[in-house]
Amino acid sequence: MAETAQSWTLAYKGMSxxxxxxxxxxxxxxxxxxxxxxxxxxxxxKAGASGLRAGSGGYSYLYEPLWWAGMITMVVGEIANFAxxxxxxxxxxxxxxxxxxxxxxxSNAVLAHxxxxxxxHIFGVLGCVLCVVGSTTIVLHAPQEQMIESVAExxxxxTEPGFLLYAALVIVAVFILIVRVIPxxxxxxIMVYVGVCSLVGSLSVMSVKALxxxxxxxxxxxxQLIFPQTWVFALVVLTCVLTQxxxxxxxxxxFNTAVVxxxxxxxxxxxxxxxxxxxxxxxxxxxATQIVTEMCGFVTILSGxxxxxxxxxxxxGVPGRxxxxxxxxxxxxxxxxxxxxxxxxxx
Numbered sequence: 001m002a003e004t005a006q007s008w009t010l011a012y013k014g015m016s017x018x019x020x021x022x023x024x025x026x027x028x029x030x031x032x033x034x035x036x037x038x039x040x041x042x043x044x045x046k047a048g049a050s051g052l053r054a055g056s057g058g059y060s061y062l063y064e065p066l067w068w069a070g071m072i073t074m075v076v077g078e079i080a081n082f083a084x085x086x087x088x089x090x091x092x093x094x095x096x097x098x099x100x101x102x103x104x105x106x107s108n109a110v111l112a113h114x115x116x117x118x119x120x121h122i123f124g125v126l127g128c129v130l131c132v133v134g135s136t137t138i139v140l141h142a143p144q145e146q147m148i149e150s151v152a153e154x155x156x157x158x159t160e161p162g163f164l165l166y167a168a169l170v171i172v173a174v175f176i177l178i179v180r181v182i183p184x185x186x187x188x189x190i191m192v193y194v195g196v197c198s199l200v201g202s203l204s205v206m207s208v209k210a211l212x213x214x215x216x217x218x219x220x221x222x223x224q225l226i227f228p229q230t231w232v233f234a235l236v237v238l239t240c241v242l243t244q245x246x247x248x249x250x251x252x253x254x255f256n257t258a259v260v261x262x263x264x265x266x267x268x269x270x271x272x273x274x275x276x277x278x279x280x281x282x283x284x285x286x287x288a289t290q291i292v293t294e295m296c297g298f299v300t301i302l303s304g305x306x307x308x309x310x311x312x313x314x315x316x317g318v319p320g321r322x323x324x325x326x327x328x329x330x331x332x333x334x335x336x337x338x339x340x341x342x343x344x345x346x347x
Contacts (some may be wrong), residue, residue: 018123021239025083026092029077029084040252041070043064043065045253051110061249095136123307130303131304133257134300161267162274166278170199170203189256193247193250196243196247197244201244262304269301
């Protein structure tokens with residue numbers, strides 16, 4: 001009992017002021033990003049009623065004020081998230097995205113039902129719970145991030161053969177998805193759009209961490225802006241963010257928000273942790289028990305993803321049923337499914 005109390009005391013003392021700042025920023029980020037999904041989806045639906053939908057390659061949402069309100073909310077959340085990476089390790093910040101799922105599907109589930117007229121099947125709720133439990137398991141057994149004192153150190157880690165191979169595989173996979181898969185399956189398979197966002201996101205987080213470290217050190221008096229590596233990481237962040245924004249808009253406009261959000265979170269978090277393990281060699285500092293526990297967390301997350309994917313078209317407790325009610329104002333069913341998808345599923 002005394003040993004347990006002592007371990008908790010040490011854990012409490014281990015929470016530095018920087019980690020507390022990172023935690024607060026990450027929590028704020030989850031709130032803003034969680035709320036932005038609802039507002040952006042409403043803007044996309046309104047824009048789709050008067051122009052070509054984003055899911056069909058249109059950009060009419062750029063003229064919709066409500067979409068911009070959601071985008072500004074998301075930008076605020078992303079800025080807070082970016083700042084959090086500068087103060088706290090990625091292994092702490094990234095999985096806290098689970099809180100944005102709780103916000104969307106506990107608090108914002110009411111907004112999603114009233115504003116968007118979307119509903120999440122009971123098995124979808126269970127899927128969300130499994131995703132959060134699995135992510136929490138990974139967080140509780142994740143290793144501490146190694147101390148980085150210069151952007152040059154991150155560059156050395158990023159240019160090692162292991163991470164270069166991972167980055168090359170990600171780029172090839174994204175290219176194949178965009179060129180070969182999306183034209184045929186983008187409108188019917190939710191994992192396609194979300195897969196592009198998640199793969200690109202795993203690279204962006206590594207660059208965001210490097211850029212955050214560079215800015216933090218610069219503000220503390222150690223100028224990192226003189227190093228070309230800082231600007232390379234900034235360019236990678238910009239490219240990845242623009243790509244993520246484009247395909248996330250397509251996913252939100254095509255599929256139910258209540259399903260897009262958790263699946264995106266699960267894939268993004270999983271790939272980000274994988275990238276971090278490869279780049280920072282986290283598992284080298286862990287024992288077999290910790291690694292197995294983390295793998296169990298991954299299995300739990302995958303189970304939740306499966307349930308969410310299978311309940312995409314469930315309504316009123318009837319598996320596989322497509323609701324007949326159609327919102328004549330914006331051309332979507334009550335589940336946010338485009339009419340042509342509904343007709344093809346019925347046939």
